[in-house]
Amino acid sequence: MTLKRLFFLLFLLLLKLNTYADFSYSTRCLEAYKDIFSLRLNEARELIKDERQQNPQNGMPVLLDDYVDFFNLLIADSKSDYEKLKPREDSRIDLLDDQDEDSPFYLFSKAEVYMHWGLIKGRFGDYVASARDLKRARNLLAENAKKYPDFILNQKSLALIDVVFGALPSNLKSVASFFGMKGNIRNGVAQLERLASDIKKTKYSFYDDEVIFLLCYVDVDVLHNKNNYNKLRGYLADMDNRSLLKTYLQGYVAAKTGHNDDAIEYITSIPKGGAYISLPYANYLMGTAKLCRMDTDANVYLSRYINDYRGVNYIKDAYLKLAYFYLLRNDTGKYNYYIKLVKTKGYASDEKDKQALREANDTRPDIDLLKARLFFDGGYYAKALAELKDKHQDDFKSQREKIEFPYRLGRIYENLNRTNEATINYQRAINLGRNTSYYFAANAALSMGNIYERRKDLRKAAYFYKMAIDMKGHEYENSIENQAKDGLERVN
Known part of the structure; x- marks a missing residue:
């Protein structure tokens, strides 16, 4: 077979292969x-x-x-x-x-x-x-x-x-x-x-x-x-x-x-x-859900997540949740142990892990406020309200808790469709926290925008969305700002 003939056959073969590629x-x-x-x-x-x-x-x-x-x-x-x-x-x-x-x-x-x-x-x-x-x-x-x-x-x-x-x-x-x-x-x-x-x-x-x-x-x-x-x-x-x-x-x-x-x-x-x-994330999700319900085995799933997971996200947050699990059981020794692990283990790249590190470096949370927060996250709004109904501003010592108290009440009342009480408490959180690095004031302003948008009061909605955008240097800034900008676009 000549070289020319060989090249011709190879060309036909390649052409055939390309023809049938699909x-x-x-x-x-x-x-x-x-x-x-x-x-x-x-x-x-x-x-x-x-x-x-x-x-x-x-x-x-x-x-x-x-x-x-x-x-x-x-x-x-x-x-x-x-x-x-x-x-x-x-x-x-x-x-x-x-x-x-x-x-x-x-x-x-x-x-x-x-x-x-x-x-x-x-x-x-x-x-x-x-x-x-x-x-x-x-x-x-x-x-x-x-x-x-x-x-x-x-x-x-x-x-x-x-x-x-x-x-x-x-x-x-x-x-x-x-x-x-x-x-x-x-x-x-x-x-x-x-x-x-x-x-x-x-x-x-x-x-x-x-x-x-x-x-x-x-x-x-x-x-x-x-x-x-x-x-x-x-x-x-x-x-x-x-x-x-x-x-x-x-x-x-x-x-x-x-x-x-x-x-x-x-x-x-x-x-x-x-x-x-x-x-592995299913264990993190389960541990978090069980913590919100105050189940006694929440720690099992959070520990399993930490042991099985090989990635970089939510490790600090899982340790913080373990710390809170033991704090709710008055085990301060284990609480302090896991708070140290929040500071030394995992990475602070995801917003949840950044927040976990901030909380670990802050004062120990008030038990009733912590329970209200966890019940709220689980959708148990009546239980969350019961934890705070007899509380007053002066019951809290740290700046963080003094701002979180009206903010948390606002969140609970909003989800119970008691929006007048929600806006009163959101405004208190804004007044107390707008110049701090905590996210409560900015998220309260975002929530106020949502409430007024649902009421069709677009002028007030825009006012509070813009307020949320204008607050800078706080936790969850990117997430809150994006949601507020989307809201502002809807109402303008």
């Missing part, structure tokens, strides 16, 4: 995707491996592999795993470049890889790289939407990116602006809610679990909405019943919206076994 949600790929969103990641890996061997021309396993890494990093929260896996982003983009350019999944799958890594990089503090990847993702999705306007999956990721950039704290907006990126939380949420309904009628209805996962994350962690429990619970009911993610989200949403008994029930029923990925 994106196919085969039966194996579909099952792998479902396993990923059930957090059965080992089963997903096996199915992806089988698909790659049986259909090496299929580009879908590349995208599914990226989902597996995304969830692993999201759950493990391990910086070392992140550094080890990060190079896979470029190699996957290279593999996807060789796939069928005429498929709507061609640009979409590359955008998904960039989006996954953009979100993960942001989580680990690589903000410039995160913004760059999310911009690439948005550009690819926008191009894909022009080519395939009826490809509904574009909407899922465009909506999420809109929310992410809309929710950025002030100190990161300059990074986003450098890349020409901005977002809108309300637009993104509205698009996700429409998609949750519309996608059921399409051939991509199996993406429903992912859309619900995003909606729960946005509603609870971005909007901090405590009033959508029944709506989110309705969404979650549609997820696969064997899904660990479903049961975990049910518990998470319940815990974050003041439905503590439901949270404990859901987390207790989380499916277990070798098929499922380890989920």
Whole structure:
């Protein structure tokens, strides 16, 4: 065979391979995707491996592999795993470049890889790289939407990116602006809610679990909405019943919206076994929920979280909760022991851990005020009020407690729909705390804005939202400011 003939045959072979490169949600790929969103990641890996061997021309396993890494990093929260896996982003983009350019999944799958890594990089503090990847993702999705306007999956990721950039704290907006990126939380949420309904009628209805996962994350962690429990619970009911993610989200949403008994029930029923990925955060969630209910075994779950977790978040906060567990039992020795661990263990990168460190360095909390706070966090508002009803301002010694007392009463009264009493106490907290580093005054102003917005008094709502924004140098500043800015945008 001549050299020329050999090159010609090789050319035909390569042409044939390229011709048959495609994106196919085969039966194996579909099952792998479902396993990923059930957090059965080992089963997903096996199915992806089988698909790659049986259909090496299929580009879908590349995208599914990226989902597996995304969830692993999201759950493990391990910086070392992140550094080890990060190079896979470029190699996957290279593999996807060789796939069928005429498929709507061609640009979409590359955008998904960039989006996954953009979100993960942001989580680990690589903000410039995160913004760059999310911009690439948005550009690819926008191009894909022009080519395939009826490809509904574009909407899922465009909506999420809109929310992410809309929710950025002030100190990161300059990074986003450098890349020409901005977002809108309300637009993104509205698009996700429409998609949750519309996608059921399409051939991509199996993406429903992912859309619900995003909606729960946005509603609870971005909007901090405590009033959508029944709506989110309705969404979650549609997820696969064997899904660990479903049961975990049910518990998470319940815990974050003041439905503590439901949270404990859901987390207790989380499916277990070798098929499922380890989920240490479920122990943190359970320990916190049990502490709010004053259960005697809350310490078991908080200790289990500390022992099993290999990431960087909520370690200080878990130690602080253990300290409070023993303080409530008048065990000052163990209280002091765990307060020391708050100061020496874990990291102060997440807001919860920063707050835990501040509290550990502050005076020992008043027992009744601590109980009221924990009962409130669990949604036990009548019990919370009972702890404080016979208290007076002069009963508290520290500046922190003198401000927290009216603030906590305001929060309790608001959730009991006694808003006149809530606003009186919020105003007291503002007067006492607006020039301190405690978050009570700023959050009281934010809550006042919410109350007046619900009353349709938009002028007063705007006044208090602006007041919350103008307070600087306090705890939870980014979160409170973002919520106040979103409120100000709604009422103006």
